[in-house]
Amino acid sequence: MPPTLTGDPKSHPNSSFIDGLTGTCLCGSITVTIKDQELFTKKRGHLCHCSNCRKSSGSFVAANLAIDSDVVEVKDRDGTLKTYDDYETGSGKKVERVFCARDGNPIMSVPEIYPGKVVLKMGIFPRIPAPEMETFSDHRHAWQGEHDGLIQYATVRGGKKFGEKE
Template sequence: MPNDPTGDPNAHDVSKFADGMTGSCLCGSITVTIKDNELFSKRRGHLCHCANCRKVAGSYVASNLLIEQEKVEIEDRDGTKKTYEDRATLSGNSVFRSFCSKDGNPISSETDSYPGKIILKMGIFPRIPQPEAEGFGLHKHEWQGGHEGVETYEIKWAGPEKKRMN
């Protein structure tokens, strides 16, 4: 057991991620590499408060990054990546939620709602870019605060259903 706390994002200077970054599941079987030089030069990603994302994250909010598939490389060294088809969605399109079957770590999601894109679960990475938006703001708990500079949308933050709350 380590003597020092683990996972301090501030121990990783963002300059190390000028061309992208790599993260992994807890057991290290699955690694995800993002090849994008704008991860930390502007706001990226979103926080999601929908029930399904909260369940996958195991928390009151999920931190996600919607990005072009060609900018992402997923390696499944031990063949532990499994996918669950989530049919209980607002759009009616299934969301294919991938995770590590050994340690349970969520990895990514894909849906026909965003062709050519993949939704990465940012908790597997050493740093998380400052989010640009949060979706399903109507589903936030009353005790949750806001995030300065992050636009909150009633339901979806991308697509025709978006309606800003702030």
């Protein structure tokens, strides 16, 4: 008998997250809950192509959600939550890269440049809100397709739009 596949986001209707969206690291030691009833009511989050986000996600793009830290609850059941202070950022400001020391799963980033915000790594959640934007679109791989309907910034959020002439 073939193994049961898990993780299909289509098996989790948005309505099941009205009271909160909870995700975990691979080993289950770290649990993150977002308490935001409007999480799936509009496009949220962003896809980031900067090298630091790519490295910390282990992929060609990072699915992130910048959100107020006061609506996010992090539980560290086994004391495996660790932080790497990243100063190699475009702003030169520190970004705390938070991960599980047991399984290496990225959890979130805490950017000094955005006080009161955290950037959640959306891969830990069973369902991801549709992204509203892409950042560092200039850094996409040539083979990567474009995402229609997203605001695309050449580099940082709020900066020059992708493809705009200076």
